[in-house]
Amino acid sequence: MASWRLSENSMNLIDGNKVAAEIKQEIAEEVKQIIDNGGKQPHLAAILVGHDGGSETYVAYKIKDCEAVGFKSSLIRYEDDVTEEELLAKVEELNNDDDLDGFIVQLPLPKHISEQKVIEAIDPKKDVDGFHPINVGRMVIGLPSFVSATPYGIVELLKRYNIETSGKNCVVLGRSNIVGRPMSVLMSQKAINATVTVAHSRTANLKEVCANADILIVAMGVPEFVTADMVKEGAVVIDVGTTRVKSDKTKSGWKLKGDVLYDEVAPKCSYITPVPGGVGPMTRTSLLLNTLLSAKKEIYK
Numbered sequence: 001m002a003s004w005r006l007s008e009n010s011m012n013l014i015d016g017n018k019v020a021a022e023i024k025q026e027i028a029e030e031v032k033q034i035i036d037n038g039g040k041q042p043h044l045a046a047i048l049v050g051h052d053g054g055s056e057t058y059v060a061y062k063i064k065d066c067e068a069v070g071f072k073s074s075l076i077r078y079e080d081d082v083t084e085e086e087l088l089a090k091v092e093e094l095n096n097d098d099d100l101d102g103f104i105v106q107l108p109l110p111k112h113i114s115e116q117k118v119i120e121a122i123d124p125k126k127d128v129d130g131f132h133p134i135n136v137g138r139m140v141i142g143l144p145s146f147v148s149a150t151p152y153g154i155v156e157l158l159k160r161y162n163i164e165t166s167g168k169n170c171v172v173l174g175r176s177n178i179v180g181r182p183m184s185v186l187m188s189q190k191a192i193n194a195t196v197t198v199a200h201s202r203t204a205n206l207k208e209v210c211a212n213a214d215i216l217i218v219a220m221g222v223p224e225f226v227t228a229d230m231v232k233e234g235a236v237v238i239d240v241g242t243t244r245v246k247s248d249k250t251k252s253g254w255k256l257k258g259d260v261l262y263d264e265v266a267p268k269c270s271y272i273t274p275v276p277g278g279v280g281p282m283t284r285t286s287l288l289l290n291t292l293l294s295a296k297k298e299i300y301k
């Protein structure tokens with residue numbers, strides 16, 4: 001029975017690294033064209049507060065990605081003891097910097113600084129993270145907006161793999177402002193047409209809810225939370241989890257774990273994203289796409 005199942009089921013790996021490389025190539029070509037036509041080099045800035053290991057890594061990747069596609073990038077650093085006032089003054093300065101197409105303030109921020117206040121101080125026209133309530137609101141009602149990088153990247157993956165979404169049952173596991181919530185809205189929009197359930201830690205009968213999903217998008221932040229009994233045969237599974245766990249098998253001493261118990265779940269899926277190499281590279285690429293959209297004035301004309 002098991003071997004019959006395995007041969008019946010053709011699981012396809014969704015290769016985020018490959019798609020991200022293709023998109024970066026496309027962006028690089030567009031940047032070259034813009035510059036060849038006498039336009040301005042797109043410019044992204046990042047503000048990094050403190051020395052959190054994860055934030056350092058993410059911001060370093062963002063700067064490296066800018067170089068790879070021909071964007072100008074700027075890194076503005078503060079120590080942990082920067083005041084909220086100083087940070088807000090820098091945000092205001094960047095809002096008014098005409099050379100800058102977009103900027104991000106890397107989160108989390110130290111506890112004495114209100115993240116929400118900082119996010120709301122960013123000019124929505126430069127909010128390439130898509131975190132400002134104006135961008136979130138515009139996205140919800142289907143207006144052009146900067147969309148948060150991870151959901152944007154997942155939509156792009158589904159499109160580029162020609163995965164059928166119309167009329168499908170989509171379960172989004174997690175309701176964060178950055179991933180679960182915007183993901184659920186995008187999946188219900190007319191271009192995608194899925195029927196969406198947002199499940200979370202208080203959802204009753206979670207296993208049954210997940211097992212009913214044609215498309216299961218997992219963004220809980222709990223390593224290996226989704227097991228085979230929670231997944232329907234032939235489902236599309238998108239794993240957003242990237243928890244760092246200690247490992248004696250890697251040089252760095254840690255490895256990334258997804259929210260899906262991959263080895264057990266993958267054989268049941270029609271498509272699945274691995275961790276690493278699935279959603280992560282697409283999240284990075286989406287920030288570049290948003291910056292390019294901003295440089296081309298395609299969101300706010």
Ligand code: GUN
Nearest residue numbers: 104105106107108129149
């Ligand atoms: N921290 C974790 N993810 C993100 C992100 O996408 N943007 C910012 N600004 N901070 C983050």
